[in-house]
Amino acid sequence: MKNFMNRERIIALVCLAFAAYIWIVAGTFPASFLDNVGPAKYPRLLASLIGITAVILFATSNGPVKPIKGKREFRSLAYILLCIMIYLLIFTRIGFILSTIAFLLALTLYFDHRELKTRLKIAVPYAVCFSVFLYFFFAKLLGVLLPSIVL
Amino acid sequence: MQLFIQGLGQAFQPVSMLYILAGVIWGIIGGAIPGISASVAMSLLLPFTYGMDPFYSLPMLAAVYVGAEYGGSIPAILIKTPGTGAAAATVLDGYEMNRKGLGGKALCMSLYAGVLGGLISVFILVFTVIPLSQFALKFGPTEYFWMAIMGLSVVGAVSGNSPMKGFISAVFGLFLAVIGMDSFTAVKRFTFGINRLSEGLEMIPVLVGMFAVSEVLRQIFGGEVFESVKNKFKMTYPTRKEFMQCTPIVIACGAMGSIVGALPGAGATIASWIGYSETKMICKNTETFGTGDIRGVAAPESANNGVPAGGLIPLLALGIPGSNSTAILMAGFTIAGISCGPMLFVNEPEIPYKLMACMFVAQIILAAVGLLILKPLIKLTSVSKVYLTSAILVFAFVGAFATLNDVFASWMVLLFGFIGFLMKRYGFAPPAAVLGFVLGELVENNMRRALQLSHGSMSVFFSSTIDWVLIVLTIFGVCFPYITKFISKKRAERTAAKEA
Numbered sequence: 001m002k003n004f005m006n007r008e009r010i011i012a013l014v015c016l017a018f019a020a021y022i023w024i025v026a027g028t029f030p031a032s033f034l035d036n037v038g039p040a041k042y043p044r045l046l047a048s049l050i051g052i053t054a055v056i057l058f059a060t061s062n063g064p065v066k067p068i069k070g071k072r073e074f075r076s077l078a079y080i081l082l083c084i085m086i087y088l089l090i091f092t093r094i095g096f097i098l099s100t101i102a103f104l105l106a107l108t109l110y111f112d113h114r115e116l117k118t119r120l121k122i123a124v125p126y127a128v129c130f131s132v133f134l135y136f137f138f139a140k141l142l143g144v145l146l147p148s149i150v151l
Numbered sequence: 152m153q154l155f156i157q158g159l160g161q162a163f164q165p166v167s168m169l170y171i172l173a174g175v176i177w178g179i180i181g182g183a184i185p186g187i188s189a190s191v192a193m194s195l196l197l198p199f200t201y202g203m204d205p206f207y208s209l210p211m212l213a214a215v216y217v218g219a220e221y222g223g224s225i226p227a228i229l230i231k232t233p234g235t236g237a238a239a240a241t242v243l244d245g246y247e248m249n250r251k252g253l254g255g256k257a258l259c260m261s262l263y264a265g266v267l268g269g270l271i272s273v274f275i276l277v278f279t280v281i282p283l284s285q286f287a288l289k290f291g292p293t294e295y296f297w298m299a300i301m302g303l304s305v306v307g308a309v310s311g312n313s314p315m316k317g318f319i320s321a322v323f324g325l326f327l328a329v330i331g332m333d334s335f336t337a338v339k340r341f342t343f344g345i346n347r348l349s350e351g352l353e354m355i356p357v358l359v360g361m362f363a364v365s366e367v368l369r370q371i372f373g374g375e376v377f378e379s380v381k382n383k384f385k386m387t388y389p390t391r392k393e394f395m396q397c398t399p400i401v402i403a404c405g406a407m408g409s410i411v412g413a414l415p416g417a418g419a420t421i422a423s424w425i426g427y428s429e430t431k432m433i434c435k436n437t438e439t440f441g442t443g444d445i446r447g448v449a450a451p452e453s454a455n456n457g458v459p460a461g462g463l464i465p466l467l468a469l470g471i472p473g474s475n476s477t478a479i480l481m482a483g484f485t486i487a488g489i490s491c492g493p494m495l496f497v498n499e500p501e502i503p504y505k506l507m508a509c510m511f512v513a514q515i516i517l518a519a520v521g522l523l524i525l526k527p528l529i530k531l532t533s534v535s536k537v538y539l540t541s542a543i544l545v546f547a548f549v550g551a552f553a554t555l556n557d558v559f560a561s562w563m564v565l566l567f568g569f570i571g572f573l574m575k576r577y578g579f580a581p582p583a584a585v586l587g588f589v590l591g592e593l594v595e596n597n598m599r600r601a602l603q604l605s606h607g608s609m610s611v612f613f614s615s616t617i618d619w620v621l622i623v624l625t626i627f628g629v630c631f632p633y634i635t636k637f638i639s640k641k642r643a644e645r646t647a648a649k650e651a
Contacts (some may be wrong), residue, residue, distance in 0.1 A: 011577055015319055022326065025341060032336040036607055037599045039333040039340055046329070049322045057315050077372045081569070084544065088561050091548075100545055107541040111371075126538060134549060142184075143195060144553040 008061035012054045019051035096146040100131035158508030174211040178218020183234045185359050185550030189219030190475035205487035210509030212483045216459040217513040224261040230543050232363035236354050237419035237455035240427040244447025255529045256387040261452045262521035268405030268453030269514040272460035275409040284468035287413045292600035297621035299593040302424045304628035320580040324587020356551040356563035361581040363547045364568025397449040404453035412461020418474045419455035426454025432628045467503045
């Protein structure tokens with residue numbers, strides 16, 4: 001069973017489920033008498049293409065599947081995703097400059113493996129200067145309405 | 152031609168050149184920042200043109216357009232973040248070249264292709280402005296549909312090892328373009344109850360997420376970001392042989408870019424993908440495309456830099472702006488009290504030809520500015536990976552924020568970054584999804600428009616000569632890589648048999 005349901009076949013099933021989802025949801029779109037094609041046919045055509053390809057992928061993936069090579073840093077990936085989410089959540093609340101300084105420090109201090117003193121010496125001026133520069137460049141020069149400074 | 156030469160004389164005057172220089176620099180900055188496209192950079196400059204002499208204001212706006220089309224390639228090559236949608240095709244080979252330490256070579260080729268492609272398109276504009284504008288009017292829904300399908304024929308080239316997963320990725324991209332309100336019936340499709348999705352997905356958040364953020368996540372997951380060894384600064388330039396090899400491609404793609412630019416609604420993004428796919432179809436030894444082939448940088452860059460001059464064709468000759476950027480240029484004409492259209496060539500012919508001459512000068516200035524900033528740009532990539540990665544992330548999120556002035560766009564970057572990361576991890580092709588997304592609207596709208604006009608009859612798709620030319624080119628584009636692979640395999644077998 002384990003050999004039958006290899007990674008490629010699981011991927012094919014996920015694609016098939018996705019195609020089914022598109023097909024079913026497209027069926028709920030109301031038709032219009034003004035448009036003889038309708039809003040559902042095109043997404044259903046796409047769903048059919050994905051579905052047929054997924055079936056072929058499932059049928060042809062019968063051999064052994066090569067494992068994905070390379071290191072895996074699950075902790076680092078989770079850390080960066082968490083940092084980004086927190087950054088986007090506080091972005092509009094505490095302002096662009098403070099949130100960006102915090103975000104840059106969180107990344108550089110975690111991923112730089114040198115001594116803490118050396119890291120701080122580089123990371124703090126970098127985070128402050130880069131954030132302030134970006135703020136003035138985007139907000140003042142390009143007129144982008146970045147969340148204002150909260151101090 | 153005489154008017155163009157007169158225009159050149161005026162364009163080379165110091166004051167005029169200063170305005171063009173300012174426009175080119177502003178355009179490069181605008182193009183290089185994701186979210187600030189050519190049209191945004193031009194619109195930011197538009198208020199300053201009130202009261203200005205149209206002989207200076209219009210060339211300055213056109214120079215912004217020229218600079219922005221080049222500027223988009225800089226972050227595409229260096230940090231895998233296309234500054235504009237048109238630079239998405241440049242990412243494929245440009246970034247791979249940079250990873251191999253050939254970033255200088257890629258930037259230099261991008262500049263060369265951009266400038267030469269731009270110059271070619273200016274010449275095409277000068278000589279064919281009237282007949283090409285008439286040809287552009289022959290393009291109906293079916294022709295646009297087949298043109299988009301021809302652009303999709305490049306999927307095989309960007310699919311990696313699994314053509315089936317590449318195909319699914321491209322269809323997934325086409326699906327992403329469906330999200331939002333249907334433009335025919337106003338029905339909300341796949342918006343998941345989120346009102347902000349009613350207008351569809353913005354291009355920049357999807358591109359930046361799929362390319363830049365997914366790459367950052369991949370590097371972090373693979374532990375590459377922990378490498379403390381700094382990249383050594385090394386400047387590389389294309390060799391004479393590479394210039395010779397790329398020049399015919401650049402000329403052909405520049406000309407093609409002009410034609411695509413002349414088609415209302417097509418634009419630089421589509422031109423660059425068509426340039427990439429057609430080059431892959433026509434050139435020999437194309438198996439290196441997507442792995443850092445210099446021709447893969449030359450083709451899209453030349454094509455998208457050919458678009459600004461091409462875009463002037465319907466604007467000047469017919470008064471039809473074919474893109475956002477030319478619409479802003481048209482606003483510049485209106486502010487100056489000048490009406491675009493056929494009468495412009497009768498009443499004030501010196502204005503359009505002066506503008507063409509200024510675009511020619513803008514290309515020369517672009518070459519000078521581009522060469523000056525080449526080395527400092529390459530030095531940027533020698534910064535420690537940790538700092539570069541964190542800067543890319545901030546740049547990506549703020550750039551996306553700028554597109555909507557809303558943090559929702561930044562969340563979209565994160566979402567598509569994660570989707571792109573998963574796609575890469577499991578053998579799918581994010582570039583194919585981007586290609587589908589970029590061309591999706593053109594495919595669906597024109598397919599439905601054609602079916603509406605024909606009352607559902609499919610024969611409408613095969614009704615004109617242009618349709619058939621595009622169909623043949625598409626079939627050729629899809630089959631060519633397999634045919635060449637088959638022929639070279641047979642040849643290798645024959646050689647092996649002879650040796651045995």
